[in-house]
Amino acid sequence: MAKAHLPGYQAAAGRAEIVMCCDNNPQLAQDFSAKLDNKPQVVTDWQEIIANPNIDAVDICAPHFLHAPIVLAAAKAGKHILLEKPMAMNFDEARQMVDATSAAGKIFMVAQNQRYLPEHALIRDWLNKDAIGRVIAARIDGNQFLSRAYPKGHWLFSKALAGGGVIRTTAIHKIDLLRYFLGEVRRVTALYSTSGLNPGMDSEDIATIAMEFENGAIGEAFFTFAAYQNPIPTASHELVILYGTKGMINNINGWHMYSTEVEAYSQAMTSMELPNADYATSFVHEVKHFLDCVETGQEPITSGRDNLNTIAVIDAIYTAAETGQTTLVQRS
Numbered sequence: 054m055a056k057a058h059l060p061g062y063q064a065a066a067g068r069a070e071i072v073m074c075c076d077n078n079p080q081l082a083q084d085f086s087a088k089l090d091n092k093p094q095v096v097t098d099w100q101e102i103i104a105n106p107n108i109d110a111v112d113i114c115a116p117h118f119l120h121a122p123i124v125l126a127a128a129k130a131g132k133h134i135l136l137e138k139p140m141a142m143n144f145d146e147a148r149q150m151v152d153a154t155s156a157a158g159k160i161f162m163v164a165q166n167q168r169y170l171p172e173h174a175l176i177r178d179w180l181n182k183d184a185i186g187r188v189i190a191a192r193i194d195g196n197q198f199l200s201r202a203y204p205k206g207h208w209l210f211s212k213a214l215a216g217g218g219v220i221r222t223t224a225i226h227k228i229d230l231l232r233y234f235l236g237e238v239r240r241v242t243a244l245y246s247t248s249g250l251n252p253g254m255d256s257e258d259i260a261t262i263a264m265e266f267e268n269g270a271i272g273e274a275f276f277t278f279a280a281y282q283n284p285i286p287t288a289s290h291e292l293v294i295l296y297g298t299k300g301m302i303n304n305i306n307g308w309h310m311y312s313t314e315v316e317a318y319s320q321a322m323t324s325m326e327l328p329n330a331d332y333a334t335s336f337v338h339e340v341k342h343f344l345d346c347v348e349t350g351q352e353p354i355t356s357g358r359d360n361l362n363t364i365a366v367i368d369a370i371y372t373a374a375e376t377g378q379t380t381l382v383q384r385s
């Protein structure tokens with residue numbers, strides 16, 4: 054993900070300079086440094102970055118089990134922080150990170166990049182303009198095959214190192230996005246399984262989740278890391294469907310809207326002429342937003358404080374699946 058964030062910093066030349074980069078695999082850190090004209094110093098121990106007083110901000114793209122220790126150390130050292138999702142392995146960790154960064158008075162932003170996709174920002178504008186009325190239901194869906202993207206033995210296959218499987222790692226993207234579109238989630242119910250198709254994976258790679266939002270809307274989610282022998286992207290690779298009282302929006306073969314309120318969209322499902330998940334763009338916007346917040350002191354759209362409630366939903370989903378009970382989200 055560090056490579057994915059890099060164009061964001063390259064686009065922000067003059068506002069931020071990468072001066073050190075760390076990976077405990079020195080070759081990877083070296084390769085990253087080689088991409089930059091100023092050839093940042095390479096280290097293999099992240100504590101060296103924290104200890105450097107000349108560094109104002111850190112961008113953390115580490116495995117999930119390292120998120121809390123690095124954030125807590127960076128907050129103590131007074132750094133601004135951009136942290137890859139999921140913020141934490143559980144809500145307690147997330148709470149500690151938010152408390153520590155608040156006490157430090159520094160920017161703490163979680164890289165929920167989907168909120169920074171231009172099409173998602175535009176969809177939110179349409180929703181705020183009441184184009185489809187009150188959203189009463191939403192469907193989201195994501196299909197990946199983890200073993201196609203990562204080698205056997207990778208930390209993402211380990212519950213102890215990743216804090217879960219497809220729910221904490223990937224469903225979190227669209228759940229956070231639905232919070233952005235619809236508001237908070239009140240309660241959830243869920244089922245999950247481990248297919249065995251990802252060798253060595255000890256957490257869930259298939260999950261189905263039902264959500265009830267505070268506004269009464271119902272959400273349905275299906276996510277899998279076991280899209281084995283399926284062409285990727287599948288037909289519904291990253292599905293979003295929003296049903297409103299005055300229309301609907303979906304991203305099936307591109308973004309479409311039907312609206313009884315907006316004439317241009319009132320005849321049929323009509324193309325919104327928006328890009329469909331030009332994913333790389335999101336990281337450039339994300340890094341820009343982080344630097345804007347560092348410069349102005351404004352709270353990020355995806356601040357750690359905001360993200361507490363996303364982590365609370367994720368934890369509730371695991372509890373619901375493990376107990377078989379519909380579970381209230383224990384929000385901050």
Ligand SMILES: NC(=O)c1ccc[n+]([C@@H]2O[C@H](COP(=O)([O-])OP(=O)(O)OC[C@H]3O[C@@H](n4cnc5c(N)ncnc54)[C@H](O)[C@@H]3O)[C@@H](O)[C@H]2O)c1
Pocket residue numbers: 054055075076077078081097098099114115116117119137138139164166222
């Ligand atoms: N926003 C997105 O679309 C998206 C996509 C994929 C991953 N992610 C997130 O990005 C983060 C990183 O995932 P990734 O796919 O890049 O994983 P990765 O395994 O490719 O990268 C993690 C890197 O951390 C290094 N590392 C491990 N332990 C270390 C240590 N103790 N000190 C220093 N470096 C260490 C590894 O060598 C590896 O290069 C995760 O939080 C993941 O959920 C986000």
